[in-house]
Amino acid sequence: MEIRKMNVVVVLVLTSIGVIQANTFHFPDNFSFGVATAAYQIEGGWNKSGKGENIWDRITHKRPEWVKDGKNADIACDSYHLWKIDVQLLKQLGVDFYRFSLSWSRILPTGFSEYINWNGVRYYSDFIDELLANDIRPVVTLYHWDLPQPLQDLGGWPNLLIASYFEDYAKVAFQLFGDRVKTWITINEPNEICDTGYGTGAAAPGIEESGTLDYLCGKTVLIAHAKAYHLYDKYYRNKQKGEIGITIVSRWNEPKTNSTRDKEAAERTMQMQFGWWAHPIFSTKGDYPLVMKERIRNMSQCQNLEESRLPKFTTNEIEYIKGSSDFMGLNHYSTWLITDDSENNCTIVSYENDMGMKNVQDPSWIPSAASWLKDVPWGFRKLLQWIKVEYDNPLIHITENGFADVGELHDTGRIHYHRGYLNELLNAIHLDGCKIKSYALWSLMDNMEWQDGYTLKFGLYYVNFSDPLRTRTPKSSANFYKELIRLRRIPRDTPQLIVI
Numbered sequence: 001m002e003i004r005k006m007n008v009v010v011v012l013v014l015t016s017i018g019v020i021q022a023n024t025f026h027f028p029d030n031f032s033f034g035v036a037t038a039a040y041q042i043e044g045g046w047n048k049s050g051k052g053e054n055i056w057d058r059i060t061h062k063r064p065e066w067v068k069d070g071k072n073a074d075i076a077c078d079s080y081h082l083w084k085i086d087v088q089l090l091k092q093l094g095v096d097f098y099r100f101s102l103s104w105s106r107i108l109p110t111g112f113s114e115y116i117n118w119n120g121v122r123y124y125s126d127f128i129d130e131l132l133a134n135d136i137r138p139v140v141t142l143y144h145w146d147l148p149q150p151l152q153d154l155g156g157w158p159n160l161l162i163a164s165y166f167e168d169y170a171k172v173a174f175q176l177f178g179d180r181v182k183t184w185i186t187i188n189e190p191n192e193i194c195d196t197g198y199g200t201g202a203a204a205p206g207i208e209e210s211g212t213l214d215y216l217c218g219k220t221v222l223i224a225h226a227k228a229y230h231l232y233d234k235y236y237r238n239k240q241k242g243e244i245g246i247t248i249v250s251r252w253n254e255p256k257t258n259s260t261r262d263k264e265a266a267e268r269t270m271q272m273q274f275g276w277w278a279h280p281i282f283s284t285k286g287d288y289p290l291v292m293k294e295r296i297r298n299m300s301q302c303q304n305l306e307e308s309r310l311p312k313f314t315t316n317e318i319e320y321i322k323g324s325s326d327f328m329g330l331n332h333y334s335t336w337l338i339t340d341d342s343e344n345n346c347t348i349v350s351y352e353n354d355m356g357m358k359n360v361q362d363p364s365w366i367p368s369a370a371s372w373l374k375d376v377p378w379g380f381r382k383l384l385q386w387i388k389v390e391y392d393n394p395l396i397h398i399t400e401n402g403f404a405d406v407g408e409l410h411d412t413g414r415i416h417y418h419r420g421y422l423n424e425l426l427n428a429i430h431l432d433g434c435k436i437k438s439y440a441l442w443s444l445m446d447n448m449e450w451q452d453g454y455t456l457k458f459g460l461y462y463v464n465f466s467d468p469l470r471t472r473t474p475k476s477s478a479n480f481y482k483e484l485i486r487l488r489r490i491p492r493d494t495p496q497l498i499v500i
């Protein structure tokens, strides 16, 4: 109690003198810094040296109008050729690790493990060696949204068989790279894979079957993750001595008013967006959150369905998934205000309708170039506090956090955002006792932002996409982050733009 009171005082004092500049907490010695990217967004070389087609290649080629600027990632940042330059950028920043993803179809062009593309293997193997030679730890995501097209032709993630093919792919990756890769992330943001890929259709493969296929997808993704985890745990961990976990994205959902209904709706939204994935893995009970099961069952009943649209787990599956992560990978960007809408029209089948809420953002919040991304640092701390209570203070790696603009070199909006969010992260560590081990800033450089094409930029480095050489130039934020890593605290000054 005494300590809690003191913390409140500290926060107030810091706030009154401008908490953002004045946070004197340091990042602990065992805390590490990195930056993150994903294969499809940076590599290019979409059909080079035997790579197979994936669902993002397919949709951007077949439906260019579906991407905001009609563009694709056939070349993107051309990291397939410029990877040595990328390592130099990482070296300049002074990061401890680099989080990147493997392209499944570069390694297994058909999606199946019978045929390995050794050119693709060599690319990643050389890249990992180059990172290690420069003292940068590889943190590797196995799946960052780029399903091989032949597996989509079998129905994609809603087909439970995909879980076994994912396990086969994971085995190839552990065998080939596990001697050097000590942190594995199985799957990035299942909510986006399932809700956006098979529900709203705003991500590849662009299927709009919300309230059904998204839930089938979810079951496969959770089982796929658990299969890869158990495979590693059983056959590779002893020898390779690494860690393996999943990365879940979460907004903070704040009740818009203090009414019981809005508070319940905000909690239900946390459970149905984040808990959908976290509860089966990180809670002591396992399985989906109770409120999610109840809510979808009720809506399904109202729709005269005999069974819930949310596919059940068997008792064995619940046990198999529970605890299947050495850490919680957490991606976080922004905050929403939630109002209750649980008495909505139950004849409408959708995940959104199942959640029974409406979400808005406060017009006074600092905007970014992305409509959904506002600079709301306090939401980050509230999310971390909620996770601490809900899942008994798990070990967390922040695997993404970033800000969108349209490409300014003197990117003060990005610096402001990271100052605020890292300040709250320090408070969460030092005042709330959250066990946060690392932070990966999204992203190393501007890249192909999925359905938004090249209209949004998240990079510390500017990439000239009209230049065949894809020249990379550090923005002010690169200097800011470099200084932060060097000092192991938040720098007081915003660096001037230094273009070399």
Ligand SMILES: *[C@@H]1O[C@H](CO)[C@@H](O)[C@H](O)[C@H]1NC(C)=O
Pocket (backbone or CB within 6 Å): 047, 074
């Ligand atoms: C790769 O794709 C490009 C278009 O992006 C095309 O011009 C080229 O012929 C393709 N190469 C192979 C080997 O299929």
Ligand SMILES: *[C@@H]1O[C@H](CO)[C@@H](O)[C@H](O)[C@H]1NC(C)=O
Pocket (backbone or CB within 6 Å): 255, 256, 257, 258
């Ligand atoms: C809800 O109540 C808390 C505590 O009394 C208060 O700090 C907060 O501002 C209230 N929120 C709203 C939206 O009214």
Ligand SMILES: *[C@@H]1O[C@H](CO)[C@@H](O)[C@H](O)[C@H]1NC(C)=O
Pocket (backbone or CB within 6 Å): 291, 294, 295, 298
């Ligand atoms: C589901 O319906 C039951 C019976 O009407 C009700 O008691 C319960 O609160 C509902 N659950 C949710 C989460 O809406």
Ligand SMILES: *[C@@H]1O[C@H](CO)[C@@H](O)[C@H](O)[C@H]1NC(C)=O
Pocket (backbone or CB within 6 Å): 345, 346, 347, 348
């Ligand atoms: C509910 O939605 C259906 C369409 O899905 C519509 O026909 C019906 O009129 C709506 N009911 C109400 C009460 O709005």
Ligand SMILES: *[C@@H]1O[C@H](CO)[C@@H](O)[C@H](O)[C@H]1NC(C)=O
Pocket (backbone or CB within 6 Å): 028, 030, 395, 435, 436, 437
């Ligand atoms: C980091 O080290 C401190 C001091 O030894 C320890 O209390 C803390 O648990 C460690 N944090 C993590 C996330 O391992």
Ligand SMILES: *[C@@H]1O[C@H](CO)[C@@H](O)[C@H](O)[C@H]1NC(C)=O
Pocket (backbone or CB within 6 Å): 464, 465, 466, 467, 468
């Ligand atoms: C980008 O590259 C093109 C082609 O090399 C060049 O003309 C242009 O000046 C560059 N733009 C910037 C902002 O550096």
